[in-house]
Amino acid sequence: MKLQHSLFTRRQFLNSLFGGWVAALAATFLYPIVKFIFPPYREPDKVILPFSEFKDMEARAIKSFAWGAKPGYVKKKADGRYTAFVAICTHLDCTVAYLADQKKFYCACHDGWYDEEGRNLSGPPPRPLRQLQVNVEGENLIIKKEGVS
Amino acid sequence: MNKKKLWISLGGWFEERLGFQAVVDFLRKKKVPQNKHTIWTYTGSAVLLFFVIQVVTGIMLAFYYKPTLEEANKSVARIMTEIPLGWVIRSIHFWSSSFMIAVVFVHLLSIWVIKSYRKPRELTWMTGVFLLILTLAFGFTGYLLPWDDLSLSATKVGTDIPRSIPIIGVWLTKFLRGGEDVTGDTLTRFFSFHVCLLPLGLLFIIGIHVYLIQKLGMSLPLGADVEKERAKELPFWPNFVYREMIVWLIFLGILVSVAVFFPPSLGKVADLMAPAPEGIKPEWYFLFLFQTLKIFPAKILFMSGDTLAVFLILVEGILFFFLPLFDNKPAELKGRVITALAYLFIIYAVVMTVWSLIQ
Numbered sequence: 001m002k003l004q005h006s007l008f009t010r011r012q013f014l015n016s017l018f019g020g021w022v023a024a025l026a027a028t029f030l031y032p033i034v035k036f037i038f039p040p041y042r043e044p045d046k047v048i049l050p051f052s053e054f055k056d057m058e059a060r061a062i063k064s065f066a067w068g069a070k071p072g073y074v075k076k077k078a079d080g081r082y083t084a085f086v087a088i089c090t091h092l093d094c095t096v097a098y099l100a101d102q103k104k105f106y107c108a109c110h111d112g113w114y115d116e117e118g119r120n121l122s123g124p125p126p127r128p129l130r131q132l133q134v135n136v137e138g139e140n141l142i143i144k145k146e147g148v149s
Numbered sequence: 150m151n152k153k154k155l156w157i158s159l160g161g162w163f164e165e166r167l168g169f170q171a172v173v174d175f176l177r178k179k180k181v182p183q184n185k186h187t188i189w190t191y192t193g194s195a196v197l198l199f200f201v202i203q204v205v206t207g208i209m210l211a212f213y214y215k216p217t218l219e220e221a222n223k224s225v226a227r228i229m230t231e232i233p234l235g236w237v238i239r240s241i242h243f244w245s246s247s248f249m250i251a252v253v254f255v256h257l258l259s260i261w262v263i264k265s266y267r268k269p270r271e272l273t274w275m276t277g278v279f280l281l282i283l284t285l286a287f288g289f290t291g292y293l294l295p296w297d298d299l300s301l302s303a304t305k306v307g308t309d310i311p312r313s314i315p316i317i318g319v320w321l322t323k324f325l326r327g328g329e330d331v332t333g334d335t336l337t338r339f340f341s342f343h344v345c346l347l348p349l350g351l352l353f354i355i356g357i358h359v360y361l362i363q364k365l366g367m368s369l370p371l372g373a374d375v376e377k378e379r380a381k382e383l384p385f386w387p388n389f390v391y392r393e394m395i396v397w398l399i400f401l402g403i404l405v406s407v408a409v410f411f412p413p414s415l416g417k418v419a420d421l422m423a424p425a426p427e428g429i430k431p432e433w434y435f436l437f438l439f440q441t442l443k444i445f446p447a448k449i450l451f452m453s454g455d456t457l458a459v460f461l462i463l464v465e466g467i468l469f470f471f472l473p474l475f476d477n478k479p480a481e482l483k484g485r486v487i488t489a490l491a492y493l494f495i496i497y498a499v500v501m502t503v504w505s506l507i508q
Contacts, residue, residue, distance in 0.1 A: 041329045064422060069330045071422040087424070091455070092442075093309040093331075094302050097424030108425040109306055110443050124445065126453045 044068045046144040054082065054141050060116065062098045067132070067143070071095050073105075074134065074141070075116070084132040084143045085118050091125045105129060175363070179385035182367050182378050189259035190367060191396045192252055198397045199249035200351070202404070203287075206242040207344065214294065216340035218333040221296035222418040229415060240408040246288055248404055250434045253284050261472070261491040264479045265368040271473035273361040276354050278470045283351045288432055290343040296336060297416030302425040304339070305331050307435075310442070313459040332421065371479055430505065437501035438462065 002009040049065055057063060057076040064087065065072050071087040085105075089096050094109035104121070105114035113121040118129035133144045164170055181190065213232055215224040228235035257277060260266055266274035293304045308331065311321040327334035369378050383389050416426075431439050441462070445454035468475070476487045 037327070038323060039328050039334055041323075043329070066422060069328075069332050069421065071424075089425075092306040094305055094425040094429075095423060108427045109302055109429050124443070124454060126448065126455070 042068065043145070046142055047072075049074075049141045049143065051136055051139050051141045060103060061100065065143070072132065072143070073098060074143070082134040082136065082141065084134045086130040086132065088130070089125055090120065090127040090129065091123070096129065176386055179363075180382035181385050181389045182369055183381045183383045184370055184373065184378060186259075186263050186265075186370055189256070189263065191393060192256035192259060193362075194393045195252045195396060195400055196249060196256055197355075198400060199245050199252060199404075200355075202245045203242065203249065204348070206238050206245065209238050210242055211344060216294065216337050218296070218336065221294065221336060222415070225295045225415055229412075236412050237408060240412040241404065243413040244404055244408045244411075246291060247433070248400070250284055250288055253281055254434075257281060258491055258495060262488055263368075264371060264476065264484065264488070266473040267368070267476065267479050268473075270361070270365055270368060273358060273365065274473045275470060276358040276361065279354050280351065280358060283347055283354065285434065287343065287347050287351070288434060290339040290347065292432060293336060293339045294343065295415055296419045298419050298423065298426045299416050299429055301331065301419035301421070302429040303431045304335065305425075306429075307431065308335070310455070310459060313453070313456040314463065330421075433502065436505040437498040440501040440505040443505075 044067065047065065047067060054063060054074055054076070057074075059076050059078050059080065062073045062075045065074055065084075067084075067086055072084055073087045074082055074084045076082055087096050087105075088094070089107035089109065089112050091107065091110055091112050094107050096105045096107045096112070096114065098104075099106050103116045105116070105118065106112070107114075107123070107125065110124050112123035112125040114125065114129055115121055118131055120126070120128055131146060133146055135142045135144070181187070210228065213224055213228050213235070215221060225239070228239055230236075232238075260274065260277070289304075289307055293300045308322055308325040311325070312318045314321065323329065325335075325338075326332070327338045369375065430436065442455065442458050445458045448454060449457050472487070476484055478484055479487075
């Protein structure tokens with residue numbers, strides 16, 4: 001039945017009402033499923049480590065630490081200051097190794113190379129290793145995301 | 150009532166309710182064409198054989214396997230060393246997966262070359278492509294479960310690749326990993342994929358695939374004389390089934406021999422913080438893709454090499470899915486070019502795989 005001047009019939013109206021109801025019902029089931037399958041992710045803003053563990057490092061040596069669920073490397077620079085990297089290859093997420101004799105980071109997955117400053121040298125890596133900020137505060141070595149004060 | 154009568158009346162009771170006689174009649178009357186291409190029809194049932202072996206050995210392994218960070222590697226070690234015949238069961242599961250994928254490739258390439266997918270069998274091909282994807286997904290998820298250093302790195306790389314896909318890429322990587330990184334959540338998730346989601350999906354699509362094959366029958370060679378072919382047909386039961394059983398026995402013999410003499414190793418337990426080990430390689434069936442990714446430079450023109458590689462692989466995958474629709478004039482030049490592409494693909498995959506192996 002279609003009323004005069006109406007844009008749609010009663011059947012169309014009821015069908016779209018019903019369709020909308022089914023869609024809303026589907027959404028109420030889908031929403032919790034989609035929410036559930038993604039666990040919350042927390043990248044740490046900072047990691048606090050005892051400085052005593054890093055005090056006696058030789059210059060240009062590295063030491064590993066845990067940056068949340070990711071591996072990281074603390075590196076003592078030639079001038080005695082510290083820097084840190086997330087030890088994840090920027091190509092496809094493998095963990096890089098530090099080759100102390102060559103002073104280079106190396107990713108065995110696809111033959112990626114970085115210099116000791118984390119800059120990508122050769123192979124597939126598209127970007128330098130992600131760098132973190134390191135501050136020594138009293139007894140603690142504090143590693144922060146770049147740009148976090 | 151004597152025994153025979155009892156069976157007949159019992160059979161009648163069920164038949165009245167189930168009505169399976171139609172299926173039995175169909176299988177009795179079913180015929181299989183006999184021609185130069187018949188040999189390739191055995192590859193389909195060989196895939197089914199390996200799938201059944203995977204289901205049985207997989208259920209057995211799940212009795213002892215524990216999908217957690219602490220226990221995964223240990224429980225596989227226990228299956229290999231303590232459980233009676235555990236090493237054989239895991240070895241058969243390991244080798245049968247490789248055999249299954251190898252036969253899937255042969256099945257698919259043979260259909261490509263003899264063009265069985267031409268009208269009206271386009272949907273059979275398309276469901277087949279889904280089955281290929283699911284089979285590879287089985288291989289990929291199963292590879293992580295022993296949780297050793299090689300499988301961890303391979304999974305990191307494999308789950309990072311979708312990240313290059315525009316819009317859904319990042320989401321897809323997170324979905325596969327259960328978060329930003331490969332962690333214990335990835336392991337349980339892959340276990341759930343491997344033993345729940347993928348088997349359900351595979352069974353469902355196999356159902357459609359096999360139904361379509363029954364409904365449409367086997368294809369005949371291009372330009373074959375239908376009348377002559379019909380005269381040569383072989384009854385499905387028992388002639389063809391017996392021949393299939395011979396093929397199964399041969400494959401089973403090879404499988405068990407290989408499984409007994411070359412059981413898979415188990416690497417040291419994966420350490421989420423340790424650098425990737427030297428010489429990581431995925432399973433052989435991903436090597437040609439792995440090598441393709443490796444030879445792409447970091448940057449090509451304005452985009453990163455990976456993005457371009459993933460984009461190309463995706464486009465090829467989509468073209469591959471719709472192949473029967475493109476190959477609509479099989480007897481003409483276009484059809485011959487598409488057949489040549491199949492051979493070209495084989496050469497490419499073999500060269501890339503060998504190149505990756507000798508590095």
